[in-house]
Amino acid sequence: MSDAPKPLLQKLLFTFLLGIGFILVGAAYYMYISPDRILLILSILVFAASLVKGGLLLYRIKIKNYEIVEGVCVGFTTKPLSKFRGVKFMDAQGNEATVRLPKNHKFMIEHRYRLYFSKNTAPPVGSEFIDTRLTTDSFLGYEEIS
Secondary structure (H helix, E strand, O other): OOOOOHHHHHHHHHHHHHHHHHHHHHHHHHHHHOOOHHHHHHHHHHHHHHHHHHHHHHHHHHOOOEEEEEEEEEEEEEOOOOOEEEEEEEOOOOOEEEEEEEOOOOOOOOOEEEEEEEOOOOOOOOOHHHHHHHHHHHEEEEEEEO
């Protein structure tokens, strides 16, 4: 576990902390403000879902079931009114690939990055919307390489 990539460990920690935060807020609201069972049940469900998601991510990290892609960011392609943008990377062999990622990830041109993806991804379907959803759901994280 000590050789696990830092972005995956950060995602794992954030997932567990998010679940703990939800259960603490739900329990505190139930005990001290108002005995709202619905909020308590919802917070328990979110906590359970975060435990499952974190457990699956921990299992993926332990068995190293992720792909690592390294390259230099060489450009962007954006579509209006889209939550995603294409980020163009070039690897060491000169191959260029475009990866569709959420716009909230900040990449800079001419910087080297290491991207982490799930290995068990479905092949492209042909629909741009479905293909974008499949690739963004398999994206686990990234880090800048100096």
